Amino acid sequence: MAYNAISDFVLDQIFGYQTATKIKNNIEAALAARLERNLGGSRINSVLFNGTFDVHDYRDVEIDATKLGGLTVRARVEGRTTDSTTSVTPRIRNITDSTTLVTGTAITSTTFVEQLLTMAVTGANKKYRLQGTTNNGNNDVFLFGVVETFA
Secondary structure, three states: OOOOOOOOOOOOOOOOHHHHHHHHHHHHHHHHHOOOOEEEEEEEEEEOOOOEEEOOOOOOEEEEHHHOOOOEEEEEEEEEEOOOOOOEEEEEEEOOOOEEEEEOOOEOOOOOEEEEEEEOOOOOEEEEEEEEEEOOOOOOEEEEEEEEEEO
16 A cells, blocks of 8 residues: 655645644654554463463564654553463563563453553664563463554
């Protein structure tokens, strides 16, 4: 699919130049981010693992932070465990640099709990992946997420 470039607005149009340019830049940034919203994971298929794991059917999200001026990126993650003695902690891993971008809080609930993880993306084009860390391998855990962008 091809996108047409949006030209700069001129001063004599109905919108002010600065407002129109901000709108244009936000639209271009959203398109440039090429965000595949689904980070992967499952509500149905569990993980029984001790340590750090990639979620089921993970999808690496590619974000070009140089084009995101003024936009906030966050991950909406949901998780649960089958027994409260086992916890799962969500994290967003920067696959490009092999660093952890943001880590959530440990989930010990046996019903799905939602966390919003603000992703402070910087630099050039990078790939991010949803992972989980368990405190033990005694019980199944579930984890999945999506990426959101907003102005």
